[in-house]
Amino acid sequence: MLLSSGAIAGGRSGGTALAWMNTLNQLQNGRTSTVIVPRGFDIDLKQRVKCGLTSVSPDPICSACGSERRAARLSDVLSELLQLHKTKIEILNGAAAEQLLKVGGMGGWLRQPSGGVF
Numbered sequence: 001m002l003l004s005s006g007a008i009a010g011g012r013s014g015g016t017a018l019a020w021m022n023t024l025n026q027l028q029n030g031r032t033s034t035v036i037v038p039r040g041f042d043i044d045l046k047q048r049v050k051c052g053l054t055s056v057s058p059d060p061i062c063s064a065c066g067s068e069r070r071a072a073r074l075s076d077v078l079s080e081l082l083q084l085h086k087t088k089i090e091i092l093n094g095a096a097a098e099q100l101l102k103v104g105g106m107g108g109w110l111r112q113p114s115g116g117v118f
Helices: 005-009 020-028 074-084 095-103
Strands: 016-018 031-036 044-048 067-072 089-091 107-110
Touching: 016 020, 020 031, 020 074, 020 107, 031 074, 031 095, 044 074, 067 074, 074 089, 089 095
Parallel strands: 031 089
Antiparallel strands: 016 107, 031 107, 044 067
């Protein structure tokens, strides 16, 4: 699967998320139906001990829930996040993986809004 300019610009009718931080945020907010990653892609993160939200913030304490943040790797938390939010994963190899790395390392197809404002 190569990423076409159409996929990057709009993709499926629900839209797309590009770049690992945006995709991670969309996933944690339940907005991603499918996460797309190159095989072997991994990054250092911080996960909040109490609420479980994951980010790269260097702050030792979460400003939202007041809990400590612990070191984590994307590979350590991704499976749990996918299950929690009922999200699929596509793992890319070859040229498609290289192309995704050039545009942020991780992407996703966003869920279609179910009526009302999204």
